[in-house]
Amino acid sequence: MCQSNAYFAQDGEEELILEDVISVKPEGDKIQLVSLFGEQKTIDAKIRFIDLIHHKIIFEKRT
Amino acid sequence: MCQSNAYFAQDGEEELILEDVISVKPEGDKIQLVSLFGEQKTIDAKIRFIDLIHHKIIFEKRT
Numbered sequence: 001m002c003q004s005n006a007y008f009a010q011d012g013e014e015e016l017i018l019e020d021v022i023s024v025k026p027e028g029d030k031i032q033l034v035s036l037f038g039e040q041k042t043i044d045a046k047i048r049f050i051d052l053i054h055h056k057i058i059f060e061k062r063t
Numbered sequence: 064m065c066q067s068n069a070y071f072a073q074d075g076e077e078e079l080i081l082e083d084v085i086s087v088k089p090e091g092d093k094i095q096l097v098s099l100f101g102e103q104k105t106i107d108a109k110i111r112f113i114d115l116i117h118h119k120i121i122f123e124k125r126t
Contacts, residue, residue, distance in 0.1 A: 002065035002115045024113035047110060050087035050120075052065045057113075 003036045004055040009048055014058070017041060021057060029062065066099050067118040072111055077121070080104060084120060092125065 003020040020036040024047070033041045045059040069084045070077040083099040087110070096104045108122040 002067075002118060004065070004115060022115045024110070026110055047087070047089055050113070052067060052085045055065060 002052070002055070004050075004052065004057050006033050006041075006057045006059060008043075008045065008061055009058045010061065014056075017043060017059065024057060031059070065115070065118070067113075067115065067120050069096055069104075069120045069122060071106075071108065071124055072121045073124065077119075080106060080122065087120060094122070 003022050005019050006017040006021045007014040008017055018033050018035050018039060018041050021033050022036050023034045025032045030042050030044055033043065043059060044062050046062060048060045049058040066083040066085050068082050069080040071080055081096050081098050081102060081104050084096050085099050086097045088095045093105050093107055106122060107125050109125060111123045112121040
């Protein structure tokens with residue numbers, strides 16, 4: 001399985017948004033995340049970096 | 064390993080952009096893709112959907 005963790009990057013820190021993300025779907029300015037366990041979160045953010053080696057998806061909050 | 068294949072979605076078809084993508088980095092309106100084998104591609108597109116179960120990253124060409 002290849003789920004990744006989603007984080008907000010802010011001030012050089014990473015804040016966990018959701019673990020075991022299996023899908024990421026931009027919807028206008030929002031992004032919908034769904035985890036392996038069916039948990040859903042919609043965030044007001046943009047994608048900064050996806051790193052599939054380290055299973056990380058880094059988001060940046062919209063300002 | 065969790066690399067995914069990158070595709071353009073167009074007219075209900077999927078056109079392969081790059082296999083075994085390990086990183087995706089938006090840079091302004093462009094997106095830089097890097098594969099496990101070091102191949103790099105920069106595309107003028109936006110992310111439509113990331114499906115980590117099926118190892119697919121679907122892009123939409125900017126019009």
